[in-house]
Amino acid sequence: xxxQPSSDREVERTRSQGLSRRTFLHxxxxxxxxxxxxxxxxxxxxxxxxxxxxxxxxxxFLRIDRDGRVTIIVCQxxxxxxxxxxxxMLVAEELEVDLSQVQTEQAPPSEALYRNQLIGMxxxxxxxxxxxxxxxxxxxxxxAREMLIAAxxxxxxxxxxxxxxxxxxxIHTATGRRLDYGALADKAATMPVPKDVAxxxxxxxxxxxxxxxxxxxxxxxxxxxxxxxxVKVPGMKVGTMRSVRSSAAS
Numbered sequence: 001x002x003x004q005p006s007s008d009r010e011v012e013r014t015r016s017q018g019l020s021r022r023t024f025l026h027x028x029x030x031x032x033x034x035x036x037x038x039x040x041x042x043x044x045x046x047x048x049x050x051x052x053x054x055x056x057x058x059x060x061f062l063r064i065d066r067d068g069r070v071t072i073i074v075c076q077x078x079x080x081x082x083x084x085x086x087x088x089m090l091v092a093e094e095l096e097v098d099l100s101q102v103q104t105e106q107a108p109p110s111e112a113l114y115r116n117q118l119i120g121m122x123x124x125x126x127x128x129x130x131x132x133x134x135x136x137x138x139x140x141x142x143x144a145r146e147m148l149i150a151a152x153x154x155x156x157x158x159x160x161x162x163x164x165x166x167x168x169x170x171i172h173t174a175t176g177r178r179l180d181y182g183a184l185a186d187k188a189a190t191m192p193v194p195k196d197v198a199x200x201x202x203x204x205x206x207x208x209x210x211x212x213x214x215x216x217x218x219x220x221x222x223x224x225x226x227x228x229x230x231v232k233v234p235g236m237k238v239g240t241m242r243s244v245r246s247s248a249a250s
Contacts, residue, residue: 056185058147058193060113061091061140068168068182070097075107075114076133077124084216086130087137093207094141094200096165097181104215135199142197144188151187152179 055065063071072091076083084104092102107114109122118128145165152170153160156177163170169178181188202208219225 056188058144059140061137062144064181064185066182066185068180070102070168070181071105072102073105073107075122076129078216079124082214083124083129085212085214087133088215089207089212090134090137091141093205094138095145097168099207099212099215101168138199139197142199143194146194146197147188147191148181148184150191151184155179155187
């Protein structure tokens with residue numbers, strides 16, 4: 001399943017500016033509809049142009065930088081229910097990386113990228129995070145994996161079927177040659193986006209269905225986590241309620 005972004009400009013604006021007050025208010029006003037995409041790939045030409053700036057970002061849920069950092073963007077809010085661990089597990093399973101190799105990032109509001117299909121808007125609730133994103137997140141990881149394998153095969157001038165992904169690298173099985181994802185990021189961004197990818201069989205799962213330490217725990221323990229009350233944006237004003245007693249009440 002793939003829904004195209006309603007506006008490439010909106011995608012670029014959201015990525016480049018992050019969560020601004022205007023973006024947040026705009027998204028809030030649109031909650032009745034218009035949050036269209038649960039799983040999307042930018043056109044190839046845009047991917048090639050963006051590669052020099054941001055490495056390999058094949059979809060709204062994943063970014064791989066040249067230094068090998070794998071960032072998984074989580075569009076569901078973490079409210080103690082574990083979405084900052086369970087959602088990355090789905091991407092990492094198909095991408096063939098260990099959870100220790102990934103970092104997480106909260107997705108901003110975006111009409112063009114994120115939508116909980118079971119609810120009909122970009123929203124966290126109703127125990128729907130895994131039910132709604134189980135397949136889209138896995139497809140995001142699987143598609144990126146195939147593009148990375150294609151990039152390595154092109155580099156070595158070998159058949160892609162002779163290569164495999166393993167622990168954040170692509171390996172040429174016959175010779176043992178290996179390229180890390182970071183080294184392949186730029187070239188992978190120029191590879192054709194596969195229209196359909198095979199997902200793993202449950203018998204081959206390494207992460208899904210296994211116990212995992214929560215990825216958000218360390219930052220919550222050492223104080224690095226930024227909560228809603230901590231957020232400050234340019235020009236933000238703080239309002240508060242004032243209680244006024246009427247003369248009749250007194």
